[in-house]
Amino acid sequence: MAGIQFDGVTKRYPDGTEAVKKMDLSVEDGEFMILVGPSGCGKSTALRMIAGLEDISDGELRIGENAVNDLAPKDRDIAMVFQNYALYPHMTVRDNMGFALKLAKVDKAEIDKKVEAAAETLDLTQHLDRKPANLSGGQRQRVAMGRAIVRDPAAFLMDEPLSNLDAKLRVQMRTEVSRLQQSLGTTTVYVTHDQTEAMTLGDRVAVMRGGALQQVATPKELYADPVNLFVAGFIGSPAMNFFSAEAENGKVRLPMGEVDLPQDLSGASGKLIAGIRPEDFEDADLVGEHRGSGFEFEAPIEQLESMGSEIYAYFKHEGEAASSDELSELAADIGGGDLPSDAHGRAVARLDPASEVRQGEKARLWLDPARIHLFDPESGHSLRTREKEPA
């Protein structure tokens, strides 16, 4: 086992485009690190550089104490789970899982023992002599995991390993992956574009965009304290609402009205972008004792989506839509209409299922000013000055 260090690692293609730009990242020994970002952000390239499947153009990559820039994949002592599993179709499950050990000239009895132990953990024992073609998607996925764990490598690399599974199986395997990583305690780097996976699995999450790291933090910190518009909009579902805002004298003017800023943002001034997560709104009638501490406003409800445990209420607000280059890039990055606060002046609130707001009618909503995020429209940086926990 070992940690993995990126030290100014850059991947430059012959045509000059940079897939990964001067990446500095330190994955601790035994840590579960998630690389997340929209497609094309360089996360898979970064992972493949650890595996040795992509050359490193610049910088140094260390696994444990050793620089591995020039080592072949086979000499790096890492195991990788591929997005499409990449099982050897002409080998049985047993041979698939034992292939690496066989290449390492481990003796037959030892291989059998390890493969069977891994099969036991992954509930594959009765499938050991079948070929991958005769397995279900979930079973193939487990074989791919098994192929990695029998080796007891320095690190696991996983490239969107769950993205080919159906929704239910994905949730199940997510728990499985998490349990496995915890029991093995092996350093793991896991690539995904799914922010739910990122938030639930990782010890820490590295958000990437356009080849550059945006923020590396625990899921909780990432959610509560995004450093910029991109991270704010990318993490969380439904995504954070963005409004154009103007701050002055400890107050901020939002499309819904003027709101007192919390202590740590009271110094803000000028034209800004305000971000409010859907759950920081509530049906004013259901807030209870905190009602006085928040800000109430009236808004026409355009659409309601009831999820059972919660209700998403899409409401219209006056005021122009928040506009920023950063924001439009973000929208493009995560697939257009995914941002609720698009150009149509709409926002989404997550309400308690007991709420009685109606579609097409006006409703009184409440928002928690302490949870407002403010961003510089030029740079996209968060204005929050709250002290960061040491990473």
Place this chain on the structure above:
Amino acid sequence: MQRGTREYTLWSIGLLIVVLFALVPVLWLLMLSFKTPDTVSDGSFIPNAWTLENYTGLFEGGFESPLLRPLINSIVIALVATTIAIALASFTAYAIARLDFPGKGAILGGALAIAMFPPISTVGPLFDMWRTLGLYDTYAGLIIPYLTFALPLAIYTLVAFFREIPWDLEQAAQVDGATPLQAFRKVILPLAAPGVFTAAILVFIFAWNDFVFAISLTSSDASRTVPAALAFFTGESTFTSPTGNIAAAAMLVTIPIIIFVLIFQRRIVAGLTSGAVKG
């Protein structure tokens, strides 16, 4: 259902016509090979007098017989040409399918150009060169020209197959600790087996059937292959034509091809790579 049945019938009739068209001449040849010399031209499909003499005659006298040496020559030359062609072509095709290197287009283009080249136009120069180099009437003298034509064929076939194999598999093998050669031998090649055998059959048939080079670049039983040897058959006397013998030899020449195809077609199973990727 109605439409299904009709389609089925039409297909069957169509296939039957094709099969008859292909097999009747072979059957006719088979029957001819069992006829005695004096009934050869009697015009009946089924021999009136059956005989095996046409076959036994081919091998009378052991190595001095008209067919034994050429048959051995044919088998050795075709097998060697096939083996070399497949070995070289699988490396070449793999490089073309996987790597980007300068001159890749030129190699593919060159291979195609050679495949298009009419063999007959090379025979004259080859004849002269081979006599100077001492390759005339040797095994190598036939294997080399066969390779030049078989390689493009094999390369094209194999490139198509290699391209179908997910690259991830090879990378998985590398991460699993395989050297590039091990990954190729233990993962890629077994998966490309249908392609390898397809290419092998094509090359073997090409080498086995060739007449132009065989007749021009050989002068004796030392290296003359069966198609060429057939042309040198003589009757029992100057006035009898060796029709029966030629028919019998033609049948014998077909048999190795059939065996070769039957052996390898079992390996040409579609969907060998299924289950490799995706869920």
